[in-house]
Amino acid sequence: MELDGAIRVDLTTVSNAEWYAHIGVIGEEAGYFEPLGPKHSVFFAEEGPVLLVTFETRTAIRARPGDQLPLGHAIAKGNLWSNLTIIADEESWYRDPAIYAYFDRLVDDAFFEDFDRVVFYGAGPGGYAAAAFSAVAPGATVISLQPQATLDPRVSGWDTRYEKMRRTSFTDRYGFAPDMLEGAGEGFVIYDPNEMLDAMHAALFTRDYVTRLPCPNIGGTIEAILAEMNILEPMLVLACEGRFTASAFWQLYRARRDVRHYLRNVLARLESKNRTVLGAILCRNVVRRLNAPRWVVRLNRLEAELMAKGITLPPERPAPIPDVAALDKDTTG
Numbered sequence: 001m002e003l004d005g006a007i008r009v010d011l012t013t014v015s016n017a018e019w020y021a022h023i024g025v026i027g028e029e030a031g032y033f034e035p036l037g038p039k040h041s042v043f044f045a046e047e048g049p050v051l052l053v054t055f056e057t058r059t060a061i062r063a064r065p066g067d068q069l070p071l072g073h074a075i076a077k078g079n080l081w082s083n084l085t086i087i088a089d090e091e092s093w094y095r096d097p098a099i100y101a102y103f104d105r106l107v108d109d110a111f112f113e114d115f116d117r118v119v120f121y122g123a124g125p126g127g128y129a130a131a132a133f134s135a136v137a138p139g140a141t142v143i144s145l146q147p148q149a150t151l152d153p154r155v156s157g158w159d160t161r162y163e164k165m166r167r168t169s170f171t172d173r174y175g176f177a178p179d180m181l182e183g184a185g186e187g188f189v190i191y192d193p194n195e196m197l198d199a200m201h202a203a204l205f206t207r208d209y210v211t212r213l214p215c216p217n218i219g220g221t222i223e224a225i226l227a228e229m230n231i232l233e234p235m236l237v238l239a240c241e242g243r244f245t246a247s248a249f250w251q252l253y254r255a256r257r258d259v260r261h262y263l264r265n266v267l268a269r270l271e272s273k274n275r276t277v278l279g280a281i282l283c284r285n286v287v288r289r290l291n292a293p294r295w296v297v298r299l300n301r302l303e304a305e306l307m308a309k310g311i312t313l314p315p316e317r318p319a320p321i322p323d324v325a326a327l328d329k330d331t332t333g
Contacts (some may be wrong), residue, residue: 001028001077006331011062012036012062012068013069016058016062019058019062019068020024020041022068023043023068023069024098026045026069027043027044027045029033030044030045030046030047031043031044031045031046031082032044036086036099036102037090037096037097037098037099038094038100039089039090039092039096040086040087040088040089040092040094040096040098040099041086041087042084042085042086042087042102043070043083043085043087044082044083044084044085044153045073045076045077045082045083046082047076047077047081047082047083047138048079048080048081048082049081049082049114049116049117050076050079050082050115050116050117050118050119050240050241051073051079051082051083051084051115051117051119052072052075052076052082052083052084052119052121052236052240053083053084053085053118053119053120053121053130053133053137053140054070054071054072054083054084054085054086054120054121054122054126054130055086055088055094055120055121055122055125055126055127055129055130055133056070056071056072056085056086056087056088056122056126056210057088057089057091057125057126058086058087058088058089058090059089059090061087062226068079068228068283070083070085070087071232071233072084072085072121073085073191074156074233075233075236075240076240079237079240082115086129086133087180088100088125088126090274091124091125091162092125092168093125093128093129093148093151093165093168093170094125094126094128094129094132094133094168095168095170099133100173100174103133103136103174103256104161106136107136107183108220112136112137112140114167117141117240117242118137118139118140118141119140119141119142119143119236119239119240120134120137120140120141120142120143120144120184121142121143121144121236122145122147123144123145123146123222123223123240124145124146124147124148124223125146125148127144127145127146127148128144128147128148128149128150128177129179130142130143130144130147131144131147131178131181131187131189131205132174132175132176132177132180133174134180134181134183134184134187134313135174135180135181135182135183138183138184138185139184139185140184140185141184141185141186141187141188141239141242141244142181142184142186142187142188142204143188143190143235143236143239143244144177144187144188144189144190145190145222145223145226146190146191146192146195146198146201146202146220146222147189147191147205148162148176148177148199149176149177149178149201149204149205150170150171150175150176150177150204151165151166151168152170152171152175152176153166155176155204156201156204158197158199158200159197159200159201161175161197164255174203177205178204178205178206178207178210181205181207181209182207182208182209183211184210185238185246186209186211187205187207187209187211187229188210188211188212188213188244188246188249189202189205189210189211189212189213190215190222190226190249191212191213191214191215191222192214192215192216192217192218192219192220193214193215193216194216194217194269195219196221198220199214209231210234211246213246213249213250214306215253216269217262217265217266218256218262218265219262219265221259225256225259225261225262228259228261229252229253229255229256229259229262230255231252231253231255233257234252235249235252257289258289258290260286260290261293263282263286266284266285267279267298270282270308276302276305276306276311277306277311277313279302280302280306280313281313281314283295283298283299283302284299284313284316288297288316
């Protein structure tokens, strides 16, 4: 399995053990790769004075096309930055004493002080971990997608999605993620306020040093949709450059207007509220801007429903193109 030679192996066909061996070789060449207990490992590549710390699962990494390396490594390497990725074999919320000990060791070695800027990133369980472990690097920027604040049933017993984690302690070290963010330079929590349980967790992150970025209708797979919008990597690049702000995010997030997964979510929400006129206006907007035959069919159906009620759509404005954000506001009313 050569890395830079002529012989290359299709990593989608290799076993997990072979895949670990592959990234282990890369890690040893770039920095190091080592296990952290039986279910986690750490990949470190040293390239420059900016450090991107990511929390990723083996499944998510192996689902990435191409080299099947961590997202954090792909972004950092392309910009000559350093990368530290904690890899979980499964969704563990990174609650493992071996991980605590590893970060303790980094703190004792003043590891994070060697970098001009540190960014922590994760989604879901990784979003929880990014917030929780950011405590080791005061002043770091944290971007957390739909994180859980804790799975301690005394605090979030209303979240019944992760029953297998009920016996895992969230009350010892690095436990309650919102509190661990206290030393961060700035934290950003991105979530869909229409996803009730995610929104309840996000509410627990109400702190002066945390900016919550509610994204109605983005759904429960935020990382995947941001990647589909081609804005996930630009977000992390801006953060590593010290330029990520709420304003910068909203500017990037305008890309949602062309992402059909997101647009379908908006339409489904409008239809669930019987907002037929707004649904038809959305379909008309999509048909005008995108090559979307299925949306033509949906538009025809909605217009027929409205015509049967004696309702016609208002004239279409020639410019500017209606912003789907206006429809977002209507869905929350």
